[in-house]
Amino acid sequence: MTDKDPIAALGAIMLLMVALSMLGHVASPQPTRHTGTSSIQPASTSIEVYSVYDLLHPLTSVAWGTLMPGDSAYQEVWISNKDASKTYNLTMSMSEWNPPEASSCMNFSWNCTGQILDAQTSICARFNLEVLWNCTGISHFSFMILIGYEEVT
Numbered sequence: 001m002t003d004k005d006p007i008a009a010l011g012a013i014m015l016l017m018v019a020l021s022m023l024g025h026v027a028s029p030q031p032t033r034h035t036g037t038s039s040i041q042p043a044s045t046s047i048e049v050y051s052v053y054d055l056l057h058p059l060t061s062v063a064w065g066t067l068m069p070g071d072s073a074y075q076e077v078w079i080s081n082k083d084a085s086k087t088y089n090l091t092m093s094m095s096e097w098n099p100p101e102a103s104s105c106m107n108f109s110w111n112c113t114g115q116i117l118d119a120q121t122s123i124c125a126r127f128n129l130e131v132l133w134n135c136t137g138i139s140h141f142s143f144m145i146l147i148g149y150e151e152v153t
Contacts, residue, residue: 032069034131036102036141038062038094043148046083047117053078055122062145064129072130079112079147080122088117088149096144103143105135116152 039061040049051059055078062075081088090112097103107130117123127145 032136032139034064034067034069034106034135034138034141036064036067036143038064038108038127038129038142039144040077041144041146043146046081046086047088047147047149048080048082049147050078050080050122053122053124055080062127067129067131069131069133069135072128074129075127077125077127078122079117079125081117081119083119085119087119087152089152090115090117091148091150093146093148094143095146096142098142099138102135102138102141105132105138106130106141107132108143108145117149 040059042049048055049059051057059077062077064073064075067073079090092110092113094103094108107128109128110125111128112123112125115123115125
């Protein structure tokens, strides 16, 4: 055995380790990127949603951008009660998930459930969307945000 054999063997082992490491990066699946939108549907013409406080830019949808599993995104909107005399207790629900399985791997919430919205007032609401770690196989999604109310007497 010569003095060069251990060095050559060590070099070959290192080269093999680098090659196996690169193969692992190529063979491992990449996380799914999720891109989506939500349409916004108020339950009454008295309730309107806006993108900014000036209440000049009605908002009919939210673009969530591209999210990876484990990511969260939020959108602040303004909800306005245009009725001159009625006060509302706000509610929210979602519907029309596309694809339907997106509803089981994404969490949507907002900060205004039970919020009282007096006549001719507006409040800032925050829509939150979280993509769960197990959300795979969905590249594009959409769902409807339904903003409802109960009249407060």
